[in-house]
Amino acid sequence: MQKIILYISIALLTLVNTVCAQKKKPESFSVQIEKVGYQIEFLSYHKKLELKQKIDSLETLHKNNKISLQEFETLKLKEAEKTAKFIETNLNNYRTQIDTIIQNKLNDENTKIRHKTDTIDGKEVIKYYNDNDYVEYNVPALKFYKSKKEKEERLSRRTTSQVVFAAGYNNLVTNNMVANSQFGYGRSGFWEWGVTWNTRLSNNSNLLHLKYGAGFMYNSLHATDNRVFADINNQTVLVDAGVETKAKRTYFKNVYFVVPMHLEFDFSKTKIVDDKKVFKSHTGARFGIGGFVGVNTNSKQFIEYEQNGYKFKEKQKGDFNVNDFTYGVSTYIGYRATSLYLKYDLNPIFKNNPVDQNNISLGIRFDWN
Structure with missing residues (x-):
């Protein structure tokens, strides 16, 4: 697994070096226009x-x-007008940039730059092109939801997306029990983040949804009684640390x-x-209710202690005989x-241990539309 990650890293570094090596090359007309287009799309989305x-x-x-209904409508319109003014001002600046790019193109080549304006899906689309180069540049039209109907339609899309964050307590199930654990209940924790998509499965009912996505999961274990993990005969076991460790800062992660997938019952x-x-x-x-599958990207152990008046922080990185893949159920x-x-x-969690120990987590989850 470590070799795979190394090869991927090398490939990414090679790609970055290639991009950097090409950075000095003059950008084409289409690339320059597209860059401005991306800036406009980001501005519009953010505002x-x-x-x-x-x-x-x-x-x-x-x-x-x-506040009253009249105050609500007045304040809503005021905020909409303020946002529209801000975007319009910035759009004028971006259009000035485009004019400059076009003028430079005309100066470099004795070529006529043509353009055509159209409206597609509520967006003003300006197409710039010549005989040898073509690019489509999107100027998004700002849409305000002035009526309740328009807002309801926006919120009722069949597929929506969410940013997910979860955090809480983490531990190991040993011999089908979490009781008498070798790890601190309050100190051991987990957190995860990612993105999900939520698709309504029926045209006429809001009850069933398929929720799927991708993200990263971080599981930490704080051993009790001044112990740390050690690899002994290809088995990962807890041993005495040999020094007086700081319990809150000594842990395995x-x-x-x-990739999670759930069947969601929504009673909205x-x-x-x-x-x-x-x-x-x-x-x-x-x-x-559903489950997840995943791949282990790294395993680390952090040990912190104080000896003879000096503070020491040690970070151990290795496979620790951790299974390369994980899968489980969640609700x-x-x-x-x-x-x-x-x-x-x-x-x-570990490959060769005589007693299986399975990770279990309980916490709070947030799904932000």
């Missing part, structure tokens, strides 16, 4: 997301009777790249807008973005 958060906050204030309410069902996810109670139950989260590894 629209910011506007959405502000409007959602105002809507919450209105629902809690902190595994990192995994994982279905609304009727203009005689049409509108389904929204993550607005009510949710329950998910969560909660309301809106927050849920209680439980996961259990079906395969043991």
